[in-house]
Each structure stands twice: as C-alpha cells, then as structure tokens.
Amino acid sequence: MGLFGTFDDLGFGEVLQLLNLGRKSGMLVVRQGRQEAIVHLRDGQVVDASADDARGAEVIYRLLGWRDGEFEFTRSVKPVTRTIHESTESLVLEGMKRIDEWQNIEQEFSDMNVVLRIKGSDAAERFEALNPEARKILRLVDARRDVAGIIRESGIEPVQAIMTITELIAQEIVERWESEPVSTFDPVARVKRGEPASAETPARPEKPAKLGVGSYFSARPPRAQAGEDE
Numbered sequence: 001m002g003l004f005g006t007f008d009d010l011g012f013g014e015v016l017q018l019l020n021l022g023r024k025s026g027m028l029v030v031r032q033g034r035q036e037a038i039v040h041l042r043d044g045q046v047v048d049a050s051a052d053d054a055r056g057a058e059v060i061y062r063l064l065g066w067r068d069g070e071f072e073f074t075r076s077v078k079p080v081t082r083t084i085h086e087s088t089e090s091l092v093l094e095g096m097k098r099i100d101e102w103q104n105i106e107q108e109f110s111d112m113n114v115v116l117r118i119k120g121s122d123a124a125e126r127f128e129a130l131n132p133e134a135r136k137i138l139r140l141v142d143a144r145r146d147v148a149g150i151i152r153e154s155g156i157e158p159v160q161a162i163m164t165i166t167e168l169i170a171q172e173i174v175e176r177w178e179s180e181p182v183s184t185f186d187p188v189a190r191v192k193r194g195e196p197a198s199a200e201t202p203a204r205p206e207k208p209a210k211l212g213v214g215s216y217f218s219a220r221p222p223r224a225q226a227g228e229d230e
Contacts, residue, residue, distance in 0.1 A: 003073040012063045020044040020088040026076040032069035040080040047082040064095030117143035119175035
C-alpha cells in the first residue's frame with residue numbers, strides 16, 4: 001500500500017515520523033516544482049537520500065525546510081546501499097535545529113544573496129594553511145554562487161559556515177562581487193586588474209529575491225556568468 005499527498009496535508013518531518021512508527025520499507029519521492037529528491041527507508045529508518053546536487057543526510061535537512069511540495073511513498077524491499085547512519089529521529093531533530101539556526105542567521109546576516117569571488121592573488125598559496133571548512137567554502141567561491149548557495153552546497157553546519165565565510169572576507173581571501181554596468185565598462189581597467197580586456201561585459205547581478213528559510217533549504221542554481229546560456 002502506498003502513501004501520497006502534499007505538504008499541506010503533512011509536513012516532510014511528519015511523513016518521516018509516520019513511516020518510522022510503521023517501520024515501513026520503501027522509496028519516498030518528494031517533489032517541489034522541478035526539484036526532486038528520493039529517500040529510501042528500511043524498517044522505518046532512513047538509509048539513503050539523494051537529490052540533483054547532494055546525497056546523504058544533507059538532503060533530509062533540506063527537505064525538512066520545504067513548506068510546499070508533494071510526496072509519494074511506495075513499499076519495496078529492494079536492497080539499497082546505506083549512506084545515512086543516523087536514526088530517523090536524530091535526522092528530524094538536527095534538521096529542525098538547522099531551520100532555527102538559519103532563521104537566526106538571516107536576521108543577523110542580511111547579505112545572503114551577495115555573490116562572492118576570490119580576492120587575493122595569493123589565494124592558492126594560502127589555501128593549504130586554511131582549515132578544512134575554509135577550504136571547502138573556498139572551492140565553491142566562483143563569482144556565481146551567492147552566500148546562501150555556498151553554505152547550502154558546502155554541507156557545513158550553517159552557523160559554522162557563516163563564521164568561516166566571515167573570516168575569509170576579513171582575511172581578504174574572498175570579497176563581495178559587484179558586476180560592472182555596461183556604461184562603465186573599461187578594458188584598460190580590466191587589464192590593470194589582471195583580467196582579459198576582450199572579455200564580455202559581465203551582467204549586473206539580478207535583483208535579490210526575498211530569502212527566508214527557502215534560500216538555504218531549497219536549491220537554486222548559481223547565477224550564470226556572462227556568455228553562458230541561462
């Protein structure tokens with residue numbers, strides 16, 4: 001017997017708890033617009049979860065933040081490789097904790113939509129001296145992803161991630177990326193900054209969208225660079 005519905009009926013956390021109490025085994029498919037995630041359960045315990053850009057417990061934490069969408073559970077005993085070892089209860093508690101933390105972060109750090117880029121020319125040399133969290137964050141800084149996207153894709157606990165980003169900015173390893181408007185594009189200035197003079201004029205960043213919990217828990221693609229198809 002299957003189970004299906006929308007998050008207007010049951011929240012994702014409630015669905016997991018229901019399947020856990022019933023000790024169900026099978027596949028739970030969750031959709032929100034074009035986004036889709038697949039969660040596998042065995043005897044009520046989550047054993048694997050995957051989405052387009054993530055796998056493991058991080059997917060469950062994101063899904064717990066979804067406020068709309070639909071779900072469908074199909075019973076199955078097909079073997080699945082276990083990638084999640086936390087209990088279902090622990091996953092739900094940790095996910096709810098992250099939601100609370102993210103709401104607090106957004107109240108204190110208002111620039112979640114700001115795009116970051118590498119600043120220091122010696123960033124490569126300084127990379128090895130950074131701690132593991134800072135290295136993971138730095139690998140995602142590409143003048144396309146905003147702060148919310150970097151934190152989300154890093155998989156680092158949100159409070160620790162924002163502290164790491166703040167420290168990288170303070171050390172002048174990364175900086176806020178403000179694109180140049182067409183009217184002020186200056187190829188000479190680009191050469192002085194070590195950039196190709198023939199590069200296309202970068203587009204001005206889009207108007208920031210309202211953030212809220214979804215800015216972390218709902219994946220958004222990084223902004224396209226100039227010259228790329230959107």
